[in-house]
Amino acid sequence: MMRKTDFVFWTFLTMTGLAGATTVLNVTQTYSAASPNSELYRQLDLFGDVFERVRSDYVEKPDDTMLIENAINGMLAALDPHSSYMSPKHYRDMQVQTRGEFGGLGIEVTMENGVVKVVAPIDETPAAKAGILxxxxxxxxDNDQISGLTLEQAVEKMRGPVNTPITLTIMRQGRDEPFDIKIVRDFIRINAVRSRVEGDIAYIRLTTFNEKTHANLVKAMDDLKKEIGPKLKGYVLDLRNNPGGLLDQAIAVSDDFLDQGSIVLTKGRNNEETQRAQARPGDTADGKPIVVLINGGSASASEIVAGALKDHKRATVIGTRSFGKGSVQTIIPLGANGAIRLTTARYYTPSNRSIQAKGIDPDIVVEQELPEELKSARQERNRGEAGLRGHLKGETRDEEKAKADEAKAKADEEKKQEESGSSAYVPQEAEKDTQLQYALKFLRGEIPVEETVAKPAQQPSNTAEEQKSPVPN
Structure with missing residues (x-):
């Protein structure tokens, strides 16, 4: 007869695809006070007791599937802000999003203090056109409070059939009262690469790293070369407010501009899990100067590209410190039960510098000039990854121990680096874009040498804690 703990453990293992009933029988046979895992099994007994008590005594009959899913979600959420369980529907949605097409409003969001916070509106989507910032x-x-919902539940409510309206109640820094914005849902097609000619400069903006980013980038560069011709002075690669995406695409984009050397290093729990991506010969930009623009909305894959090009001195990075998301999430399918997104490694730049909770510092700090309505809220800028509750530290425990003798000397610097993130505001009008205009002048040689020395950006304190990673909807 299967004990209560056996049942719960079997359910858990079956849902995660790790084992079946045979393994549970083995677990039962090894369950004893002398077992090194006996404490684990006692904790599973506790889980089984609570699970059965809820099923039998809760005021309303609960949904068993919901209880198990929420338990798994709680376990993963306790690890770090980026690990989570995806139901079969959410897993299918994620697969669609990586292809660059999905239904919704067109905003990247996260959860902060019980409300949904906009990381960035996606260009040319209903949210951007409606004035979401x-x-x-x-x-x-639709007048229903978000408080009490998970981020996934809130995102689910914002999605819906195309051409149906939804009203968002917004609180904006610099405004005393909340206000409503009505948005009509549409089918969102994310164009990962946008490009244009800026005189003798090729401007390319990457909005995300989906399955089409690398191919579209190569095509955009070919088109720009033909349009500008021999007077081409260089490239501006704009990664501002790019929340990241697929690792292989970040590697491919970095490889487009590098002839040799490493691109990114990923370190897992064990040394044998360490992997290094290497560049292959061939520079799509033909050695022309490159400026990479970053800000507090540049995260994950964006930071891999910026870090690789900076370390190899292939590009000059201009803007403000990036978000600081330097961890690898592996999608582990669970068959018919969806999938889990599990943090399995940390990213390091070619110079072996951790990105996690630190971000990429620009070579030249250029603060974006803010409109009057946002200047009063300047001190409320996003702290980035370091502001997320439960975020991973930048180094593994072994590395921290090895560097203990240097901790005191580096304490002030590490404290500064922990404050990843910066302003994520980018004006729509190119002439008002302080960072872009600086980059254009830099490539044309119009910036005095003394102005090209990087200076530390001010990082005001911010006590708000974010609880989830950016989620598109």
Whole structure:
């Protein structure tokens, strides 16, 4: 007869695809006070007791599937902000999103203090056209409070059939009262690469790293070369407010501009899990100068590209410190039960510098000039990854121990680096874009030498804690 703990453990293992009933029988046979895992099994007994008590005594009959899914979600959420369980539907949605097409409003969001926070609106989507801005807080959806919902539940409510309206109640820094914005849902097609000619400069903006990013980048560069011709002075690669995406695409984009050397190093729990991606010969930019633009909305894959090009001195990085998401999430399918997104490694730049909770510092710090309505809220800028509750530290425990003798000397610097993230505001009008205009002048040789020395950006304190990673909807 299967004990209660056996049942719960079997359910858990079956859902995660790790084992079946045979393994559980083995677990039962080895369950004794002398077993090195006996404490684990006692904790599973506790879980089984609580699970059965809820099923039998809760005021309303609960859904067993919901209980198990929430238990798994709680376990993963306790690890770090980026590990989570995906139901079969959410898993299918994620697969669609990586192809660059999905239904919704067109905003990247996260959860902060019980409300949804806008990381950035996606270009040319209903949200962007309606005037949604980075750092807007969404408190109500169709007059229903968001408080009490998970991020996934809030995102689910924002999605819906194309051409149906939804009203978002917004709290915006610099405005005393909340206000409503009505948005009509549409089919979102993310164009990962946008490009244009800026006189003798090729401007390329990467909005995300999906399955089409590398191919579209190569095509855009070919088109720009033909349009500008021999007067081409260089490239601006704009990664501002790019929340990241697929690792292989970040590697491919970096490889487009590098002839040799490493691109990114990933370190897992064990040394044998360490992997290094190497560049292959061939520079799509033909050695022309490159400026990479980053800000507090540049995260993950964006930071891999910026870090690789900076370390190899292939590009000059201009802007403000990036978000600081330097961890690898592996999608582990669970058959018919969906999948889990599990943090399995940390990213390191070619110079072996951790990105996690530190971000990429630009070579030249250029603060974006803010409009009047946002200047009063300047001190509320996003702290980036370091502001997420439960975020991973930048180094593994072994590395921290090995560097203990240097800790005191580096304490001030590490404290500064922990404050990843910066302003994520980018104006729509190119002439008002302080960072872009600086980059264009830099490539044309119009910036005095003394102005090209990097200076540390001010990082005001921010006590708000973010609880989830950016999620598109």
């Amino acid at each position: 980075s750092n807007d807080l969404i408190t109500h959806l």
